Amino acid sequence: MSTLLVWREKLQKIYASYSVYILKGLQFLMGLLLFGLINSNIGFMETASSVFCTGGLAVICTFFPMVVMVVAAAALVLVHFYALSMPIAAVSLVIFVIMYIFYFRFTPKKAWLLLVAALAFALKIPFVIPVVFGLLGTPVWIVPAACGIISYYMVSFVKASAAALRSTDSDSVVNGLMSFTKQVITGPEMWLMVMAVVIGILVVNVIRTRAIDHAWKIASAAGAVVCLIIAAAGNILLDGGVSYVEICLSSVLGVALGIVLEFLFFSVDYSRTENIQFEDDEYYYYVKAVPKIGVSVPEKKVKHITEHQPQETVVIDEKTQGVLASRAAAQGKDSSSGSQAETAAEDIDRNTDEILLTRSLSRELGLDQKGEKPR
Amino acid sequence: MDKQYIGRTCGNVMLDQKKIRLMTRTAIYEKRAGEEDFKITSYYQKDYSSLNTWTTLIWITVGFVLAAGLFFLCGGEDLLEGITILKLLILMAVAVGLYLVLLIVYGIGAGAFYRKKYTRAKRRVKRYLRDLSRLEKMNSKKEISRS
Numbered sequence: 001m002s003t004l005l006v007w008r009e010k011l012q013k014i015y016a017s018y019s020v021y022i023l024k025g026l027q028f029l030m031g032l033l034l035f036g037l038i039n040s041n042i043g044f045m046e047t048a049s050s051v052f053c054t055g056g057l058a059v060i061c062t063f064f065p066m067v068v069m070v071v072a073a074a075a076l077v078l079v080h081f082y083a084l085s086m087p088i089a090a091v092s093l094v095i096f097v098i099m100y101i102f103y104f105r106f107t108p109k110k111a112w113l114l115l116v117a118a119l120a121f122a123l124k125i126p127f128v129i130p131v132v133f134g135l136l137g138t139p140v141w142i143v144p145a146a147c148g149i150i151s152y153y154m155v156s157f158v159k160a161s162a163a164a165l166r167s168t169d170s171d172s173v174v175n176g177l178m179s180f181t182k183q184v185i186t187g188p189e190m191w192l193m194v195m196a197v198v199i200g201i202l203v204v205n206v207i208r209t210r211a212i213d214h215a216w217k218i219a220s221a222a223g224a225v226v227c228l229i230i231a232a233a234g235n236i237l238l239d240g241g242v243s244y245v246e247i248c249l250s251s252v253l254g255v256a257l258g259i260v261l262e263f264l265f266f267s268v269d270y271s272r273t274e275n276i277q278f279e280d281d282e283y284y285y286y287v288k289a290v291p292k293i294g295v296s297v298p299e300k301k302v303k304h305i306t307e308h309q310p311q312e313t314v315v316i317d318e319k320t321q322g323v324l325a326s327r328a329a330a331q332g333k334d335s336s337s338g339s340q341a342e343t344a345a346e347d348i349d350r351n352t353d354e355i356l357l358t359r360s361l362s363r364e365l366g367l368d369q370k371g372e373k374p375r
Numbered sequence: 376m377d378k379q380y381i382g383r384t385c386g387n388v389m390l391d392q393k394k395i396r397l398m399t400r401t402a403i404y405e406k407r408a409g410e411e412d413f414k415i416t417s418y419y420q421k422d423y424s425s426l427n428t429w430t431t432l433i434w435i436t437v438g439f440v441l442a443a444g445l446f447f448l449c450g451g452e453d454l455l456e457g458i459t460i461l462k463l464l465i466l467m468a469v470a471v472g473l474y475l476v477l478l479i480v481y482g483i484g485a486g487a488f489y490r491k492k493y494t495r496a497k498r499r500v501k502r503y504l505r506d507l508s509r510l511e512k513m514n515s516k517k518e519i520s521r522s
Contacts, residue, residue: 091445091448094441094444094445095445097438097441098438098441098442098445101434101435101437101438101441102435102438105431105434106485106488177448178448178449178452181445181448181449182449182450185445185446185449186449
């Protein structure tokens with residue numbers, strides 16, 4: 001566990017250092033995935049569905065705020081719809097305008113959540129959305145999630161009935177238009193998924209904000225189970241075409257992602273929880289304090305080993321020893337010449353230190369082993 | 376409290392950490408929310424919230440007409456089948472009732488939303504102006520000490 005926590009700290013440090021590049025990289029990947037999916041599913045206009053257009057749009061949107069990507073995605077969808085049938089494009093435009101009027105006018109910065117929801121549905125992992133949105137967001141996030149699901153189903157309706165919608169006969173056009181509008185407004189599978197995701201987000205959010213131990217884990221599991229039950233029950237009742245494998249796998253993935261998110265954003269130590277009660281003049285307070293788990297990343301200390309500096313070793317022979325001894329004797333005799341005597345004593349001390357240092361170093365480095373006799 | 380300086384001396388000039396913090400904070404604010412906040416606070420709160428609430432109500436009317444058109448396209452044939460004047464009146468009453476409910480809900484919601492937005496913008500601008508005046512004081516102090 002501590003290793004994981006250290007990794008988390010390292011990840012945080014890396015993110016703090018390179019957040020601009022990481023965010024732009026993720027934005028580019030998201031753009032590539034989004035425009036690629038739109039073009040591969042409803043690429044009715046050949047020019048707009050080319051690889052260059054996909055890549056180009058992704059690159060351009062990388063350098064702008066996320067709301068530009070939302071507008072570009074909506075425009076690309078409308079262009080493809082227009083290539084298929086003008087009335088379909090007009091109805092789709094009206095639906096996008098209604099979404100803008102009733103919600104995105106107020107919080108345009110949250111518009112990218114619509115893309116995330118639609119992408120999750122396109123990647124066949126629908127029940128990751130309630131867990132992620134419920135854990136990281138607020139209950140208001142149900143609106144962009146619902147709009148994303150409606151947009152996804154709108155595209156998939158057109159993809160499924162492209163051949164019928166393509167005909168140029170006026171009766172067929174009117175019939176196609178009415179059937180498309182009916183499917184978008186009253187599509188049972190679409191509304192079933194909208195209901196499952198909305199209730200899932202609310203359940204996850206309500207449990208996550210309770211003061212209970214392991215709230216995040218319980219919320220993830222409960223949200224996934226609620227979504228699974230609603231989707232399965234609705235599918236049986238409506239005799240819909242929701243894939244059970246898909247919803248089961250996405251629920252499991254949602255729970256796993258919930259655990260990862262908890263580890264990244266909410267790692268606390270419930271074993272050290274403190275329940276405190278105190279009061280002031282007006283209130284009684286019942287406080288539950290759960291300590292955060294925090295580890296400091298071990299810092300690597302780099303020790304610089306500088307090049308060995310050769311030291312001068314003074315070898316004292318008999319003659320020098322004699323001189324030193326005579327100096328010492330003179331120092332003892334003549335106390336008046338104190339300065340000279342002090343200098344001599346300092347010399348002796350220094351020389352003695354140097355000799356001792358040399359010997360100890362030689363012993364440590366094994367230089368004098370040759371001369372030693374084996375014991 | 377002593378002034379905190381960072382970095383090396385550049386000639387005779389030292390970097391004032393407190394001043395750098397203030398300048399960074401003001402620059403970030405100007406980059407992120409400054410322009411919008413100045414625009415918002417150029418109004419009185421009541422004017423701002425009522426203007427935007429009215430705009431929202433107009434948008435809601437447009438949205439309602441578009442949504443009603445879609446519903447009519449979707450189920451108009453069934454609705455108009457065997458229509459009588461009474462049925463038509465009931466249908467119109469339901470539509471008008473829905474429209475009024477929508478107007479009231481969005482009117483109240485938008486009013487509260489824009490009042491809150493104004494209050495937050497005002498608070499941010501106030502803090503920004505306080506930071507600017509502190510910076511000005513620092514600069515004037517420096518000028519005096521130089522002279």
